[in-house]
Amino acid sequence: MDDEPLALINMEKKLQEFDTIEIVKSFSTLNDLLTEGPTLDIQVAFLDVEMPGMNGLEIAQLLKQWHNNIYIVFVTAYRDYAVQAFEIQSLDYLLKPISKSRLETTINRIQELFQYEKKLPPLQHIEPSLKIQCFGGFNVSFNDKIVHWRTVKTKELFAFLFSHLNSHIPRDTIIDALWAETEYKKARVQLHTTISYLRTTLSTLGYVNVLHYANGCYTLQLEEFQCDVLDLEQLLKQKEETEELDIEKAETFIDNHQGDYMATLDYPWINSKANFFNNQFTILLNFLVEHYTATHAFKKRELTLLLSLDYSPYSDKIIQQLIQHYIEVDNRANAITIYNTFRNNLLTELGILPNLDTIELFNTISKNK
Template identity: 60%
Template sequence: MIRVIIVDDEPLALVSMKKHLNEFDNIEVIRTFTTAKDVLKEGPTLDFQVAFLDVEMPGMSGLEVAQLLKTWDKNICIIFVTAYRDYAVQAFDVQSLDYLLKPVSKSRLEITINRIQKLFQKNLSSEKTRTHQKPMLQIRCFGEFVVSFDEKVIHWRTIKSKELFAFLFLQLHMPVPRDNILDSLWSDTDVKKARVQLHTTVSYLRTTLSSYGYTDVIEYANGCYILKLNDFQCDAFDLEDILNTKAETGRLNIEKAEELIQNYHGEFMATMDYAWTTSKTNLMNKQFSQLLDELILYYSKNQNLKNRERSLLFALEFNPYSDKIVQQLIQHYTEIGNRAEAIKIYHSFNSLLLTELNVSPSQETTELFQNVLHAHEKEHETSVYP
């Protein structure tokens, strides 16, 4: 789907453009604006790829808005809409893809949509070419810790080789004292034997990585080992990057967030039975939960009820004991007029807590449920006894 915003101070023109765009299956109008001021306020928090801008607007023209959008993201596609031809030269000066004259017909708009599609397909093709120019190391941390090269799983010479790689990788580009490694990986082994085993394991690890073209990536200096690794992709790093970008720019990268969730295989390092992973596991699981919260908030703001429901159900699966998520689900189902499902969600949650934790839902959750139940029963009585 191509995500679009529309900016036009004429309400009728705005409604007409939105109606025409919604007739295209691959176009999603995520927000409309009637003033440039609203764009400045909400725009940075939205994730969109195309902006349809009315040129003549009070306060700040569409041309000025376009220049601002380009500073947010140079890849945003600009389409100008106006009743006058005089702006055409200026429009193309700010690298707009197209220039539409009002009233915009569906046939003319279809030409514009085709241009947008061709541009996106070209960019996607270029991105795929860049991605496949050189095989990348793929590292999956959520669920089982799996390292692959060119989509083939790497087989480690020993179990300790894999554990040492994971230990160093989670502290990438940072010096790790040898004694910390010994205490974490060989705590039950005599110190002299542990040092020999560490030396041997490092040798095995270097050999394995070298066979995939990663030479001299493990350094030893001043009693510390350092893993210096580039040209790789890792779900844990992707998660941190998405959240950091959101914190810095206020914009959530929906594609990357959805891709991360679709490839989710379980909690961080879920199959790694190592004591040293505990603190990192707790942090990464909190960050994943934060990402789900960001997605739910994004879809709520954009009134995307289907994706909000899907994200909420995924969040509940990730954290089945969360009163907060259950409350959001109850409110969601109430909002869409499905009180029966809201009641079902509560009963399932209540049963789970009693069975597994021997506790009850919070007072706030219970009160919310009671209100929904009361409204549902009242509605049912009205329908039976009009």
């Protein structure tokens, strides 16, 4: 669509040079579009931006209401609309005059997206194709193959949005988190470029229109995926609602646990999330310790307490539980060893001693030589 007839003819000629493109309809007026647009079977729209009545940005929104999965490509002589164009999920932004090589790049992107859509099975299956690992790092795989990101920032942006899944995140909040050291105008452009890369990557995996922009906020909405963080939350939620822990699932989760939340990443925004989810993992370990104590599964209790100590090496509570465990199973030597190691670590690394309760518990062992 273009209100300039010569520009419209020129664009048609350029598109007709590609065998894989079928031009369903061209429009030069808004009235014609409003009359025929809703009933057309179209996959891609090439839109001019500066047009009377409704500009291309507004028409793009209208087309998305009519055709939910349509791809939008803006064709304009003006750079000023690029940021707004990417905010409404455009596939590309072409500046006039358009070279054949530049248009070919756009066509290749469109073809790539369609090829992926044809190859992908429906998302409704028992084992989700998309798997997201947050503990121990941040790894995303699809059909057991690691997802490759266009840029480092694309991966970080997905990690940030995923950590706020289904929440409305103000654009400036994202900029402050990911581009805090960048001048605001440049940061905004970088954000929209990265958003475009992220949308393309997700679309190639079959996740189309899952990243939304409205009222100055971005929202990531995903379905049909597996994630270790959500597995943990579901385990704890079930325990809260039923007062029963799914021991088999909990043990499987512990066996597959890779480490602290996004442990290998140096993102400045991670800390608060990491503290929360690492604490959730500790809560799960505590529930397992309670279960093993009630069922007299002493070896499993010992291993779970030792694992808890790995994740909370300065915890007096865990050391006390371990000492009590070794007293109960009549292994005084291990109780002494674990206490001395704990005490030395505190002195060496923090310059402090165990708390009084821990010291008194150890003294009871010492008195019973």
